[in-house]
Amino acid sequence: MQFKYLLNKQIITYEMIKDKDVYFIELDQSYYDDMLDFMEENNQKKIEEHLAKMIETSTEMNFAKDALRTVVNRLNHKILKSIKEVEGNEQEISTIKEMLEWEEYSLTLNQLKGLWLQFIKEATLLLTRLNQNNMKGTIYRIKKYIHSHFDKPITLKSIANTFYMNPVYMGQLFKKTYGIYFKDYILNVRIEEAKKLLRKTDLKVYEIAEKVGFTNPDYFVTQFEKNVGTTPSQYRKKLMEQIS
Structure with missing residues (x-):
């Protein structure tokens, strides 16, 4: 069969x-x-x-x-x-x-x-x-756009301009559709991508910060710790200990 x-x-x-x-x-x-x-x-x-x-x-x-x-x-x-x-x-x-x-x-x-x-x-x-x-179709395309461009300096205003929408209205519609603020969603996407890179690569923390769209490595570490509960280095170290 x-x-x-x-x-x-x-x-x-x-x-x-x-x-x-x-x-x-x-x-x-x-x-x-x-x-x-x-x-x-x-x-x-x-x-x-x-x-x-x-x-x-x-x-x-x-x-x-x-x-x-x-x-x-x-x-x-x-x-x-x-x-x-x-x-x-x-x-x-x-x-x-x-x-x-x-x-x-x-x-x-x-x-x-x-x-x-x-x-x-x-x-x-x-x-x-x-x-x-349906305007939600546009919001869906914006969500896909974020996943394709999270490594670039995107903002609510820049994406609203790209999709010819009013920034305030777009932010409200995004929150209504996905239950999360636009800024927080981008941050979550970047943190999740950073976690993947910490698991799968040997890149240094500042290199990972740059690859996922953070211009300031210190800010990246702060946001990572705030969302994950541990610093990027500690996150990687814990994974290595689990594997060994």
Whole structure:
């Protein structure tokens, strides 16, 4: 069963797979981020090409059936989450039921690809309409913008100008949508990115401060300690002690 989408045959015998391997691994996060970006841009051509790339990469890496299922369901979860964030109704997508229950239909790889592409394209059109008619779509794009530009000196005023919004109104709408002030959200994003760098790299504290958007290393240390309860150096030291 785990070779189903690799051999793409009705009947798979032991002789066909005895010298082959399948892997229970995952695609890189960038595959999902890129697809959501193409959907945000309503770039139908890129969506189709990227979906083909996701499936092709999965087969080239000998993904087991369960691994491909994880890829499909993970992307679909992110798409449905995006729709909910702009207060959309996923039931407007005609293929929603078939897509959520796709494993019950014993589809071939080509059939799965066709259904998946139709679902993504319908979801894209729904998101495009919601974003055009709903100011929260703009707030969602601002949130994505923060995650892409947190390492730069962004402010409420600069982002409001970028998205042609009144800064005060944007700040109020951001707080209403996400339950947190704009300034605090940026700080949280930067602190979380700093924690990742402390865990995964040997960069010095001042280098990490610069990489996550702090111009003043001392201010970075102060804010880190305030939010995490320990200094960056102590945070890293504690992690190393746990590992050892």
